[in-house]
Amino acid sequence: MKQQFNGAWLFLLPALGILVFVGVIPLLAVFNYSFFDIFTLQNAYWIGPEWYEKIITSERFYASLGRSLLFSLIVLVVQMPLGVGLALVLAKSPNLQIPGLMLLAIPLVVPWNMIPTMWLSLINAETGLLGEVFVWAGLDFDYKFNAVHTWLVLILMDTWHWTGLVAVLAFAGLSAIPNAYYQAAAIDGASRWQVFRYIQLPKLADVLFMALLLRFMDSFMIYTEAFRINAGGPDNATTFLSLDLGEEINGFSYGSAAARSVVYFLMVLTIASVFKTIMSSRQSQDREMAI
């Protein structure tokens, strides 16, 4: 059992100090701005919750919210099983584990503004390796004006970018399962599916839940990559929540952008607290089972 020691706060002070400066203070500032009509920072007028009313009554907000949710949903449905599958394959291939993990980590180190450029050159009809294949196969691939194609590029690109994170986390979870579990399962004559369902999946649950949260939030608020591919087009088909916000900031409507930031941050808080509640109830269940 851990020792109760309130002086432990002192250990956290440096980290929390920085987080207050770069996180809490900007959040308070943005909360404050959200009640003003801001022309310049010296020239702002109190307007109360008007921006909030405008946002939550606008159809555009709900349309973007819907698109962001759909994008996250597709991303999760594709990347979570794929990541777990890859981790399982790597766990059974001892000689290829390290090269496989290195491979999976490579997309993570590519600057986010370069990933769209790389994919756009890949599907470029004249110089792109994939683009040439499309032309050769007679496919009319048009990510600029065909919304389905834009979505396909975004999902493929995001899968390339982030499946590695899911796989690395899942692999870490698998590595933590003691061999004794597998031996016991082998003695009981468990099938491969039963091993996965009753040993691996429960042991992976925590780490996968974390991967789910990270993947959900990062795809839900996708900005740089999506903007670069088609700037929200064609016809707003890929205008996600954060693209709306980026547009307002770039258009200098700071009051409205601030209110939008607050709304988005409240979404973040809601999701984080749901995550926390589920995790704590899972962990207290585990403790009861251990007793």
Add this chain to the structure above:
Amino acid sequence: MSGGVMRQPDGLGSTLFRLLVILALAVFILLPLAQTIMLSFISTIPRHDIVKGSFSLINYENIFSTPALTASIVNSGLYVLMNVSLTLVVALPGAYALSRYRFVGDRHVLFLLLAFRITPPVVLSLPVFILFAKFNLVNSPVGIALVHCLFNIPIAVWILESFISAVPREFDETAFLDGYNLPRFFVTKLVPIIAPGIGVAAFFCFVFSWVEVVFARILTVTGGKPITMAINALFGFRTDIGLVMAMTVFSLIPGVAMIYFVRNHLAKGFVIRT
């Protein structure tokens, strides 16, 4: 932690299947990179002495003859180095406290860390810019290094905490009985024993700081631009995509080198606590 490798006899079929999966993965991941490297060695705009579309080292030569590009490499290196050191120095004691003690509000701290990790930078970019402008932190690597702590401190605390928790408590108690004070215990005892964890934490902090562009853009208006922003500036009426790709290849080198250094520890240390 013993490896999760199942000791079961396997048929040739399933071995072949696994090989094919890994091969397909390699093709998928390497394809955009191959495209990038290929274009970086091609002269992609008309020049009087090189035929457009032919093999050439001109893009790499151009990087070194363009001061804005070479300076950006230095800027990126500087801010990332500052960010990783600062993050590790403040996250280590924090992770230690969360691993070893219970205290009033410990769950709130974990919640705060989680919330900041998943807060999208675009939500904070405007107030961060205004705040940092007041403290003269715009256009300098220090500003970017500081603001990236927002998501890197939570990541570092998470990874370090799980590595510290894997060290038995008796290890600390023995050291304290031997007369080590806390700072000396940290530096001479704890850091060496969790060195792989520090490597993994440094790797992920490096990665997430290196690739981030929303804060990096808003905080570098006129100067101090990192590689990512120097590449952005290359786009224009007639973009030299070969030069863009050569610069991208450059931006990948440190990350790939880091992957190589932490390869044996990449997938360790992600035990979840809430």
